[in-house]
Amino acid sequence: MKHAAGLLAFVARFAVLGLALAFVVGLLWPGTGERLRQRFGLDAGGVAQVAAPAPGAAAAPTLSYADAVARAAPSVVNIYANKTVTEQALRMYTDPWMQQVFGGVPVGSVKRKEQSLGSGVIVSADGYVLTNNHVIANADDIQVLLYDGRVAKATLVGADPETDLAVLKIDAGNLPVAHILPHTTLRPGDVVLAIGNPFGLNQTVTMGIVSAIGRQLSSSSPEDFIQTDAAINLGNSGGALVDAHGNLVGINTLLIGKAANAEGIGFAIPVDSAKKVLDQIIDTGHVVRGWLGTDYTFVPVAANGGLPAAARGVMVADVYPGGPAALAGIQPRDILLSIGGQDITDPSDLRKREAALKPGSKVEVSGLRNGVPFHVDLTIAQRPSQLDDGSLDG
Missing domain, CATH: 2.30.42.10 (PDZ domain)
Structure with missing residues (x-):
């Protein structure tokens, strides 16, 4: 028993001495242990080693539509349409009982100012802007806020209630123009981005897919629409619907609201149809069908x-x-x-x-x-x- 205890103490002393020596070597010559393990073919104790990327190597791509937004957003503008609304003026009784029984007495009319918010897309370098007819209908004054902060007064060139499109003209230089392909092909499932001015919040981007194409919203209308679940809210009207590369594919126009117990059902006019309307309005001031x-x-x-x-x-x-x-x-x-x-x-x-x-x-x-x-x-x-x-x- 004494012999075994002595042997154990001897081994323990040498183990402590070896650890102390390894500590000193590691302190004075860092990396010695790693070199020895590589020389004798030993692994790093099962610890996974993550290799650092080589200098200049390209990082893995991140899924983002920021480039598409950067390409499309400068051509999208905010539209503020001011109109005068005439309302019936009423004189109310001062006596609460009389007011409850007889209500108010008409005493003429009163006029007040009302402002509609919407969006638009610059489609030519000489200042033509596409928007929705319902955004600027009956407006006395139309102001356009550009992406770079400039404000321009717009004049109405013409409108087409059938597609709910209107063409405006602004007098400004160095205008960013929407990217429009010669012909656009969309399929249900394609990713689309809606860019506009919802609720006056200025440039806002929402993402969705093309839910359907060729939708006809009226039994008598010849125009078809793109259906999308990209969020389109009040103020988005007239804004851009673009593809994942930032190309204009539609003009946001309609949404079926929560009043109809609907969610994620919005509509845009295909850019090919919008171009035909644009060309006719510029040429003649109206659309002929x-x-x-x-x-x-x-x-x-x-x-x-x-x-x-x-x-x-x-x-x-x-x-x-x-x-x-x-x-x-x-x-x-x-x-x-x-x-x-x-x-x-x-x-x-x-x-x-x-x-x-x-x-x-x-x-x-x-x-x-x-x-x-x-x-x-x-x-x-x-x-x-x-x-x-x-x-x-x-």
């Missing part, structure tokens, strides 16, 4: 030999007296199958092609009446102005 003079809907099952409701063609629901269709003899419940020699697929297809026809031009329309084919020639008229039904907010 063709018109057949009918209301139409999908072909019902029974009207097309048992085919599903999505069968080609449209069924005439109503004919406007004195319109092109009425003058050509088209009647309600007629099935229209082709126009200008091209098949009609559905009401949306016909509305777009109808609008693209030049007023005064003649076109052949073919269809069925009580199952019997017919062909008529009609002269396209100019589409009358349509009023917004006010069911959407913007």
